[in-house]
Amino acid sequence: MEYxxxxxxxxxxxxxxxxxxxxxxxxxxxVPDLLLxxxxxxxxxxxxxxxxxxxxxxxxxxxxxxxxxxGLAAFSKTIAGFAAxxxxxxNNTEQTxxxxxxxxVVLLCSVLHNVIYFAIFLQxxxxxxxxxxxxxxxxxxxxxxxxxxxxxxxxxxxxxFASLS
Amino acid sequence: xxxxxxxxxxxxxxxxxxxxLLLVSLTLLALNDNPQMKRIRGITAVVFGVVQERLAVFPRxxxxxxxxxxxxxxxxxxxxxxxxxxxxxxxxxxxxxxLGLKESSPYGLVAAKVIGKNLTLLRxxxxxxxxxxxxxxxxxxxxxxxxxxxxxxxASEQYSIVRVLLNTDFRASAKVQRSRVDGIIAWDGxxxxxxxxxxxxxxxxxxxxxTSEYSTTYPPNIRIGVVNDVQxxxxxxxxxxxxxxxxxxxxxxxxxxxKYRPDPERRVLEQQATQRPRR
Numbered sequence: 001m002e003y004x005x006x007x008x009x010x011x012x013x014x015x016x017x018x019x020x021x022x023x024x025x026x027x028x029x030x031v032p033d034l035l036l037x038x039x040x041x042x043x044x045x046x047x048x049x050x051x052x053x054x055x056x057x058x059x060x061x062x063x064x065x066x067x068x069x070x071g072l073a074a075f076s077k078t079i080a081g082f083a084a085x086x087x088x089x090x091n092n093t094e095q096t097x098x099x100x101x102x103x104x105v106v107l108l109c110s111v112l113h114n115v116i117y118f119a120i121f122l123q124x125x126x127x128x129x130x131x132x133x134x135x136x137x138x139x140x141x142x143x144x145x146x147x148x149x150x151x152x153x154x155x156x157x158x159x160x161f162a163s164l165s
Numbered sequence: 166x167x168x169x170x171x172x173x174x175x176x177x178x179x180x181x182x183x184x185x186l187l188l189v190s191l192t193l194l195a196l197n198d199n200p201q202m203k204r205i206r207g208i209t210a211v212v213f214g215v216v217q218e219r220l221a222v223f224p225r226x227x228x229x230x231x232x233x234x235x236x237x238x239x240x241x242x243x244x245x246x247x248x249x250x251x252x253x254x255x256x257x258x259x260x261x262x263x264l265g266l267k268e269s270s271p272y273g274l275v276a277a278k279v280i281g282k283n284l285t286l287l288r289x290x291x292x293x294x295x296x297x298x299x300x301x302x303x304x305x306x307x308x309x310x311x312x313x314x315x316x317x318x319x320a321s322e323q324y325s326i327v328r329v330l331l332n333t334d335f336r337a338s339a340k341v342q343r344s345r346v347d348g349i350i351a352w353d354g355x356x357x358x359x360x361x362x363x364x365x366x367x368x369x370x371x372x373x374x375x376t377s378e379y380s381t382t383y384p385p386n387i388r389i390g391v392v393n394d395v396q397x398x399x400x401x402x403x404x405x406x407x408x409x410x411x412x413x414x415x416x417x418x419x420x421x422x423x424k425y426r427p428d429p430e431r432r433v434l435e436q437q438a439t440q441r442p443r444r
Contacts, residue, residue: 048179056186063193069201071193078186085179120194124204 007042011058014038019065030139032147035062036113039077040084040106041151044096048085055081072120080113098155106148110141256418262310263419272384273424275299277307279417280324287354289331289414291315295422296323304382306423312388312411313337313376314420325422330357330389330410338380339389342373350374350389350408357390359406366404368395374408381427381435 014034022031035058043051059077063070087105089096096102114137122132174181194202263276277299281292295301297320307314307327315329328335331352339350339359344367348359362368372392376383394407 049182052179052183052186056190059190060193069194069199070197071190071195075187075190075194078183078190082179082183120201120205122201123208124200 007054011035011038011054011061015058015061015065018062027143028139030136030143032143033110033113033140034147035059035073036077036080036110036144037106037148037151039081040102040109040148041097043081043084044088044102044105045093047088047090048082051081051085051088052078053081055079055084069121072117075120076113076116079116080109083112084109094155094159098152098159100152102152102155103145103148107141107145110144110148111137114140259310259419263421274421275301275424277301277325277420277422279420282414282417284329284331284414287333289329289352290318291327291329291414291417291420293325293327293420293422294323296321296325298322299422300424301325301422304426306383306387306425307420308387308423309412309417309420311413312390313383314412314414314417316382317422327420329414330412331414337383337389338377339374340377341368341392342375344368344372347377347379348406357408357410359392359408360403362404362406363402364397364404368392368404368406370395381432384423384425 018031018034022034025031039051039055039058042054046054055077056074059074060071062073062077066073084105087096087101096105115133118133118136118140119129122129122136125132275295277293277295279291280294283290291314293301293307301317301320303317303320305317307317313330315327315332315335317325318328319326330337330350333352333354335350335352337350338347340347341359346362346366346368348361351358351360359368359374370392374389374392376385376387376389378385388411390408390410392406393409394405396405396407398405
């Protein structure tokens, strides 16, 4: 219970950061997704079921705060959390979190999340949907992965660096 | 059963939770009314339309029998309705004709419905739904839109019997409207005849036969029918004149009873004249 409470506070803190500080880090309008990194982390720590719920909750909170497109972040983060849950391994949690495997999972989930998110978000806009989708997905995913490296290093420092294998 | 379902849900709990949460998310998405959602709704409608069109063939075959039964039921209902409307239309026509008759008649008329018919006998009658309660008494003439129907032979409080033209006991003084030739109209069991027409008198097929002023039972100038055949009978003084009644007794449904009573003074005088001994 304490763990869930702590995780909720962390998620809230990340949400505040995401909406206040992260926009200052935007490059060409693209920003990293801190909440997605948290969802992936949660999936590797707790498993698929909880990651799915965490993805939904984080996304819904994000939707409520940004009031941009209600349900969109919840939808895409639920799927991302579910996908990240496939990389859960009870016996290898620390190794995964402290290796490039974590970065790889963040990349995969980020691509999946952003494809879904932008495929809906860019509907009805001007210009080519495919180009916009590709551009937004690649840029946001790379930026998110770049930030995802930070927790990996933090874990590697704490538990020792692990290789991909 | 419930336990098995619970076990199944437990086994696939990740997928169940995912489905539920995606459903909630999609519901929230659907609540939006921004351009993106409008566009997605448009795409969804097109995709669903195409899929439905492709799949429509299955429910069509599956529901064909039920649809057929339903259509058959509707068809019967509509046919019944059409019949009722047709009936109402015909009744309307008949009543309009009767109304015209009522307006043109100088005598009081009592509208009546034919509630019974005996038209297969030598002494044919019809039964009306009016009686002495409606001021109908024996001896009153009965007319329809086609002309003379007969005469009231018996009247009870609520009903009355009409001795129609097609009755061997029926007699009426009649005349040919065109040539003013007089005769007696009577039914011989097979056809309606204008009798007492000598060979020298002018009667032709197509002539209209009406009641004559000589009748003590019927008012004059009521149409009886049309002459359809005139036969010269060898060895006899009279022609055989067949008349088609103006009234179609088979279809007859509404009639009027004429509140006509013969002048009693005339009747008494004529009776006295016929009973006076010859000198």
